[in-house]
Amino acid sequence: MTTQNLLVELFVEELPPKALKKLGDAFATGLFEQLKAQGLTSGDTVVTPYASPRRLAAHISHIWLKADDKPVQIKLMPVAVGLNAEGQPTPALIKKLTALGADLDLHDPAAVLAALQRAVDGKAEVLFYNSVVTGATLDVGLQKALDEAIAKLPIPKVMTYQLETDCALPGWSSVHFVRPAHGLVALHGAAVVPVKTLGLTAGRTTQGHRFEAAQPVLELAHADVYADTLRTQGAVIASFAERKAEIARQLAAAAAQVGNGCRPIEDDALLDEVTALVERPNVLVCQFEAEFLEVPQECLILTMKANQKYFPLLDAHGKLTNQFLVVSNISPADASAVIGGNERVVRPRLADAKFFFDQDRKKTLESRIPGLAKVVYHNKLGTQGQRAERVRAIAHGIVQQWSLATVPFTLDDKDHFDVLDSKVQQAALLAKTDLLTDMVGEFPELQGIMGGYYARHEGLRDGVAIAIEDHYKPRFAGDALPRNHTGTVLALADKLETLIGLFGIGQLPTGDKDPFALRRHALGVIRILTENQLPLELPALLGVAVDAFGDLIEPPTHTVLDFMLDRLAVSLREQGYSAQEVDAVLALRPTRMSDVAQRLAAVRAFAALPEAPALAAANKRVGNILKKADAEVEPFVNVDLLQEAAEAALSAALLHVAPEADAALARGDYTANLKALAALKAPVDAFFDQVMVNAPDPVLKANRLGLLAKLHLAMNRVADLSRLAA
CATH class of the missing domain: 3.30.70 (Alpha-Beta Plaits)
Structure with a gap:
């Protein structure tokens, strides 16, 4: 066969x-x-x-x-249940075989016994029935x-x-x-x-x-x-992948035919959707009146993509042209009617966008601020107006935290932070006002972007306009970060307000459901702090956000911090760090996100040392000993009580290594801190080989526990090295 x-x-x-x-x-x-x-x-x-x-x-x-037919072995029951004292089948066994549809003469005990197999399973002897399942x-x-x-x-x-x-x-x-x-x-x-x-x-x-x-x-x-x-015969490309590749090829060819370095906009989701709309694609070049290009290109691109499934054409500099590509499902000899039809369809859409843009610019963003008080943000968290005030308060607190973390602090720094605070306060009040514009009402995806355009139209400081535009960033994984300090502070404040507010009313993500995109907000905060190397402490920032809510919510600071560290752990593993490396660093619950990468690099460098496995295992052992102590052990050693040579040697090694490791830590050299610990391998090994920690003398025992506590403290300043133990 x-x-x-x-x-x-x-x-x-x-x-x-x-x-x-x-x-x-x-x-x-x-x-x-x-x-x-x-x-x-x-x-x-x-x-x-x-x-x-x-x-x-x-x-x-x-x-x-x-x-093929398949032999199968079916476990029935213990021998003691299936066979009586005379070794004959019991009614329970016959009933089980009947239920299985066994191809046997169940009235013939000899035939039944011949079809069974006895074998030890665990502690009992069990009966098995061997059968053949006919193949489907x-x-x-x-x-x-x-x-x-x-x-x-x-x-x-x-x-x-x-x-x-x-x-x-x-x-x-x-x-x-x-x-x-x-x-x-x-x-x-x-x-x-x-x-x-x-x-x-x-x-x-x-x-x-x-x-x-x-x-x-x-x-x-x-x-x-x-x-x-x-x-x-059917004029259909049945394969989704082939059809998608053919559309991409035709789009590139049509753009090349237009010339001037033009290229179709890259949007894989749109390409997938169009691939699902046609059976035999035919790409055509269309155009619209150049006067529509006065409208921000994001508006035109969005309406063409979302409403018409067209591919806008960008020039060599990334600017929108007045030509676009249509993927038709028919291939007539004369395509002029198809082209003309699509051009007629898109024109009212573009006219609507131009009308919205012109109408919106007749009112300033500042004049829209009172209107935010009429827009509900969340029934437990108030209006968008109240939210804007909270974001402004949080942003002010972030600027203060940043200035306090700037060492040494000069008069120039003060002027810089005063100006930054002024810009942030203005941007925070205006950031959500574009929600009240006609353009954002029609295209919610443009919130922030349109606020930036309208701010520039009003002649606001460019830093403020950019901050309004960027305060939603990063909007998705891989998205760009805010481009200036004002936008950075405002984006942090906006995301922290969302996290603290929604956690404070119990709106936590569950499983795959995250309707308020809190995971994305958490990763956005982490990315901004990490990639900008900001000297800000995450718990302090969360505290600033909690204060902005007053008595409106229950403070969820620790819950949010745990959530953010969990998201950070997932992100780091996706970036290629091992689970052990991530666990070692995050076990210490670092508060400054900007140095997590350096800590991970230090852990990876330490793990490559020949001394690392033994030290990690010893560190785990020390941690377990200290956990079992009757009371919390202080890292203090009385050198006069060091009786064994090995404990004296370990104490001396610590006195030599600890200052070197601490100095490296103080200057932010985490790798040097961990590498300095390599010198402790020999004295640590000797200590555990030759010294009894739980000595009969309670004073001696306490001193040795203090020595281990001192060792544990020195070894776990950068990461919990016990997490590297096999």
């Missing part, structure tokens, strides 16, 4: 474009996994998913017509796989529709699926596999492009001709 390739296709009405790729991959993967679980695949099986606006399909190679046939196995794959599809919203029943009694049946399904293909090689789903029976016919297929119905002679038949 040889394998054949399998083709399964569901032909449906237009699928939701944003979900198409995920649906296609899930359909193919679900079929494969179920067929594999039933033994119908081989080691050479390859899965190829297909997904177009009107079809989900999968080509799965090397599928058996029937799976493809028609049964594919039916099960198809049912499972459809049931597990990540459908964003299920539709219910009616099908006329095919039974003797007239009537209608309800079907639940993402879109109404109209065809099912299931081919194993050239043979149809008789499976059914969604009220459909499998055949070998499908349909091509709605308008450009060579014929309305396409007959598939073999599973392997699916993609070629659709391409040549």
Whole structure:
């Protein structure tokens, strides 16, 4: 018996474009996994998913017509339960075998005993029944796989529709699926596999492009001709990946044809969505009136992308041009009607954007401040106006913290921080006012960006305008940080206000649900502090934010700090640091995010030393000893009580190493701090080999515990080295 390739296709009405790729991959993967679980695949099986606006399909190679039979051993029960004193089957055993459908004459004790096997399992002797499971046939196995794959599809919203029943009694049946399904293909090689789903029976016919297929119905002679038949006769590129690559190629070619270094805007999500909207793409160049370019390009780009699924063209300097690319689903000989239609459709959208922009500029941002008092931010946290006041208070506190951390502090520094505070206060009050503009009302994604434009139009200081524009940054992973100090402070204040406020009213993220993007806000604070190397203490910043809320919330400082350190741990592991390295550094709960990277580098350098494993293990042992002490141990040693040579040597080594390590720590050289500890390996090893810590004499024991506490303190200034122990 040889394998054949399998083709399964569901032909449906237009699928939701944003979900198409995920649906296609899930359909193919679900079929494969179920067929594999039933033994119908081989080691050479390859899965190829297909997904177009009107079809989900999968080509799965090397599928058996029937799976091999499999011997199985079934555990029954202890011998003492299954056999009586005479060694004969008990009623309990017969009942169990009956339930299993054992192919035995259960009335013949000799036949039953011959089919059983006795073996020791744990402490008891147990009876096992050896049987053979007949391998699944493809028609049964594919039916099960198809049912499972459809049931597990990540459908964003299920539709219910009616099908006329095919039974003797007239009537209608309800079907639940993402879109109404109209065809099912299931081919194993050239043979149809008789499976059914969604009220459909499998055949070998499908349909091509709605308008450009060579014929309305396409007959598939073999599973392997699916993609070629659709391409040549159906005018459809069935593969999502191939269609996406073809669109990207045509976009680049069309931009090159326009010239002047033009390029289509890069947006993978838009490319995926357009790929899910067309079956045979045809990219066309369109244009709009140049006068619309007076509107901020972010507005024009967003309306073209979000509303029309167009690809705006940027020039060599990244500036928007008045040309754009359309991905059409038809390829007429004369495309002028398609081009003209798209140009007519986009014009009102751009006119709306220009109208919003012109109207918004008739009112200043400052004049909109009172209106924030009428916009509810959260029913437990008040209005956007109250929020703006809290952000302003937090921003002022951040500037104060920054000035206090600047050492040495000069008069020039004072002037700088006074000016910074003035800019931050102004920006904080104006930052949310663009929420009241028509443009942001139409395109919420432009909040902050439009505030920056309107601030510059009013002639506000450029630092303030940039801060208003940047205070949401970083908006997502990999996004740029605020570009100036004013924006940096305002972004920190805005994110801290969100974190403290929502944690303070119990709105914590749960599982995958994070409706207020608190994880993103936490990582944003960490990135700003870390990448800007700001000399600010995170607990102090959280305290400033808590103070801004007064009695409105319960202070959640420690909870938020734990949450942020957890997010930092995840981020560091994603950056390539090992779990041990991250745990070692974060175990000390560092308060200054700007030096976490240096601590990690120091831990990595220390771990590479030959002395590291022994010192890490010793540090873990010391920590355990100190935890078991009757009371908290002070790091103090009375040298007159050092009786053993090994403890005296360790004390002397500490007196020599500790000042060197502390000096390195004071100048921020964490690597030198940890490397200095390498000199302690020999005296630490000798101490544990030759000295009894829990001496009978309580005074001697206390002194030795004090020596270990002093060692523990010296070794764990940069990181908890015990976390590096195997």
